Amino acid sequence: MTIDETGRPHHPIDRTDTVGAIGERAVIAALTASATAGEPAHDIVIGSGDDAAVLDIGGSAVISTDTVVEGRHFRFGWSTPEQVGARAVVQSSADVAAMGGRTTGLVVSIACPAETPVGVVLDLNDGVVRAAHELDARVLGGDLVAAGQVVVSVTAVGALEDRRPVSLGGARTGDVLAVSGPLGASAAGLAVLSDPRAAESDWPELVALHRVPAPDLGQGPIAAAAGAHAMTDISDGLIEELLTMSRAAGLAMAVDSDAVPRRPDLVEAAGALGVDLTRWLLAGGEDHHLLASFEAAAVPPGWTVIGSVGAPSTSAPEVWVDDRRVGGPDGPDLHGWQSFADPTGD
Amino acid sequence: MTIDETGRPHHPIDRTDTVGAIGERAVIAALTASATAGEPAHDIVIGSGDDAAVLDIGGSAVISTDTVVEGRHFRFGWSTPEQVGARAVVQSSADVAAMGGRTTGLVVSIACPAETPVGVVLDLNDGVVRAAHELDARVLGGDLVAAGQVVVSVTAVGALEDRRPVSLGGARTGDVLAVSGPLGASAAGLAVLSDPRAAESDWPELVALHRVPAPDLGQGPIAAAAGAHAMTDISDGLIEELLTMSRAAGLAMAVDSDAVPRRPDLVEAAGALGVDLTRWLLAGGEDHHLLASFEAAAVPPGWTVIGSVGAPSTSAPEVWVDDRRVGGPDGPDLHGWQSFADPTGD
Missing domain, CATH: 3.90.650.10 (PurM-like C-terminal domain)
Incomplete structure (x- = not known):
């Protein structure tokens, strides 16, 4: 992989080949190259490409995971693979932010059909890497497996530094x-x-x-x-x-x-x-x-x-x-979105 | 949820209902109750149930993720849901161990069809929780989403304590x-x-x-x-x-x-x-x-x-x-297993 003047990585493998044809290892190598391109972050001891990553947290770690499913949370007709990847990063990192944490590292699992063009996986990963960099975070590793549909899980790991974590249930009367x-x-x-x-x-x-x-x-x-x-x-x-x-x-x-x-x-x-x-x-x-x-x-x-x-x-x-x-006899009955109850797709 | 004398959690929801019928939130609540049952671990500042978990790492964190797919990495005919969950924990934690880390926390993402009986998800989660406890680790949180097949991603977070991480590539001549x-x-x-x-x-x-x-x-x-x-x-x-x-x-x-x-x-x-x-x-x-x-x-x-x-x-x-x-003219051509090349199922 090389990086051009725009910072966009070039992948030497044919993007129109399928993931199944190129093979898991070759695709993972390209994803790893993309994840490790650019400036190393000072808090990464060992980044993507080894069995696991090592991150210098310097205190308490904040951890959250979020999963998005094709046809359910996104459609490739409406979103590009890059957008899907970026969105998954924002979702996980928002949970870390909601504790008072700053996301510093991410691991990404991508499941996809063997027939998926490699370009889709590379673009999805580029979206993850780019969104991570915008948060001043780094992609630490991941997994790529075959499945019937695209499922992307992003786990964000953040640092609390010297702040106290902010829980869901800590509100006080008068706040x-x-x-x-x-x-x-x-x-x-x-x-x-x-x-x-x-x-x-x-x-x-x-x-x-x-x-x-x-x-x-x-x-x-x-x-x-x-x-x-x-x-x-x-x-x-x-x-x-x-x-x-x-x-x-x-x-x-x-x-x-x-x-x-x-x-x-x-x-x-x-x-x-x-x-x-x-x-x-x-x-x-x-x-x-x-x-x-x-x-x-x-x-x-x-x-x-x-x-x-x-x-x-x-x-x-x-x-x-x-x-x-809310929910009372004359009150609004406004409910959010639940994965099983009200899918985007299907 | 209650815990009986064997330590096995009892879930008050009907295990034969489907995940879609019961709804994501109710199932997640049951999973969270199961994950947080038993002795709290001293290094968990905030456990499962909030936006994200907070873990006192006390040094460098080791992070790895692993994903298994129904019909590809496991079959429910051959493995129980508990075994599938336990195996996913061992896989991720082995990557942490391979850096010299001790797994202390895990986050779990479960994707499954809405038609899945809740009992399957609860059992899978129990397998995760039990395997985590055997490693003296805790389940810190997770995600549950609808998908066409069961996909389980486990991210393990470990502590290096005062050890140096051991990389893949550090072998020396004479070792x-x-x-x-x-x-x-x-x-x-x-x-x-x-x-x-x-x-x-x-x-x-x-x-x-x-x-x-x-x-x-x-x-x-x-x-x-x-x-x-x-x-x-x-x-x-x-x-x-x-x-x-x-x-x-x-x-x-x-x-x-x-x-x-x-x-x-x-x-x-x-x-x-x-x-x-x-x-x-x-x-x-x-x-x-x-x-x-x-x-x-x-x-x-x-x-x-x-x-x-x-x-x-x-x-x-x-x-x-x-x-x-290996790979030479008269050498053995023994290759391992790759997700896309040689699926267990399909």
């Missing part, structure tokens, strides 16, 4: 709830792709954010350093995450939907498509911005206050949106 | 080669299962070792502490691993097939089935015992010397078995 970015873009991008009346070129950034979410994961360590009491990333939609946080803390939580930050193009797209904007904001998942609870005075710059943490609840999870209880 | 256990049992067990003339009850231990290999992974840290120069686990067969080590070091390597340790029942089974014993010993993979090179005086108890490391080779990989070169 404010805040988010680290504008919500709903991924759901809106999916709606644009799904709606025959909409063209991708009308809202290109929403579609791009559906394909690869772009949360500022540096806000996780910032929130932890600011003393956040509880934190999670918004993968299943704001309401779903609030229900999880409320259940974990045993406390009521309330949000003001008008306070939820939103992109101007999201408001435009909702109007043009005649869609309920609130649904995108409150139930749209996969933006992977962070949701945290803080003492009111401790909210760091970059975060938007959207609500507050109430009293202990005997019927937790207890989440209120605009003074209506 | 001896040694293995940490008897080889060929997994291949022999597969042969017993495949041969209509053989009954599982004739060689139950070989079959059991095919279903769940039982290497002493504590030998990895022992070898590292003893100053091993190079090490790997034998996943693809001894010859294949020697080729990899020879290539990585640029040195010739030679083994004496008579010196390779073997179980008495392996010798019996080879005789009874009329199989070439040497093929099981040299090409049989998935035993996951360790192969290492040491200074002759440094070989620790528990290891068997099988050969030596020769001079720099301009045509590496250069591996000799009983004075015949």
Whole structure:
């Protein structure tokens, strides 16, 4: 493998050959070469290519894994292999950020049919490597196996440095709830792709954010350093995450939907498509911005206050949106996305 | 979930319901309960159930991932879900051991069809949890997603403590080669299962070792502490691993097939089935015992010397078995197992 002036790796094997024809080892060698190209990171003792990688964590390690499945979490018609790889990295790293960690290393498992062109696997891996580099992290290794469909698992390993981990259930009565970015873009991008009346070129950034979410994961360590009491990333939609946080803390939580930050193009797209904007904001998942609870005075710059943490609840999870209880008789019934219940594909 | 007097967890959900019917979250909750049952490990700061786990590594972390696919790496007709889970843990942890690491935490991703009975997923997870406990490690978290077939990825995270990592390519001319256990049992067990003339009850231990290999992974840290120069686990067969080590070091390597340790029942089974014993010993993979090179005086108890490391080779990989070169004109052509080339199933 060589690197051209754009930093994009060139693979000497024929990209149109199938993985089965070229063989696992040759493909893994190309993936390893791609993963180890460029500047070595100071905290990697042994990188990709050995039995296992060795990472100098210098304290506590934060570990999370996330798996995406073709036809279920992504479709190659809608996303390029690079985008699929990048998205898997963001998903896992968001979980690390939600503990207050900074992702420093990733391992990647790719399962795919033997008939898959090698170029698809190389591009998927390039997406992983590039997204890792954007987080100042490195790909430490992985596995490539034959399967009936493409399944990508990414495990992110991060460093807490001198911060205390921020758990799901640490919210305290009187805290404010805040988010680290504008919500709903991924759901809106999916709606644009799904709606025959909409063209991708009308809202290109929403579609791009559906394909690869772009949360500022540096806000996780910032929130932890600011003393956040509880934190999670918004993968299943704001309401779903609030229900999880409320259940974990045993406390009521309330949000003001008008306070939820939103992109101007999201408001435009909702109007043009005649869609309920609130649904995108409150139930749209996969933006992977962070949701945290803080003492009111401790909210760091970059975060938007959207609500507050109430009293202990005997019927937790207890989440209120605009003074209506979620799941209550006249309350909103906005639910996020679950892998088995509501697949993207099939 | 409750734990009975045998330590086996009881799950309150109906095991015959499908994963799709019960829903991802309820199943994940049961898996998490199982993973967090029993004694907490002192090095886990935050275990399964949060966005990510936090592990006190106290130095360098060793990380490896391994993926197994239904119909390719295992069949539920031949292995129980518990055995599949346990085997995945051994595979990943063997890679950590091969660096000199002790596995302390694991994350597990399970992809399965929505029609899968929940009992299968719970049993698979129980196998993971039990195998982890046998290694004095803990399950830190995971992911459960829908897919067309069962795909299990296990990422093992280990601690090096004060040992130096042992790489693949560190062998030195004059070293001896040694293995940490008897080889060929997994291949022999597969042969017993495949041969209509053989009954599982004739060689139950070989079959059991095919279903769940039982290497002493504590030998990895022992070898590292003893100053091993190079090490790997034998996943693809001894010859294949020697080729990899020879290539990585640029040195010739030679083994004496008579010196390779073997179980008495392996010798019996080879005789009874009329199989070439040497093929099981040299090409049989998935035993996951360790192969290492040491200074002759440094070989620790528990290891068997099988050969030596020769001079720099301009045509590496250069591996000799009983004075015949592997791949040479009259040499043995014994190859291990590759995921795409030679699937177990399909």
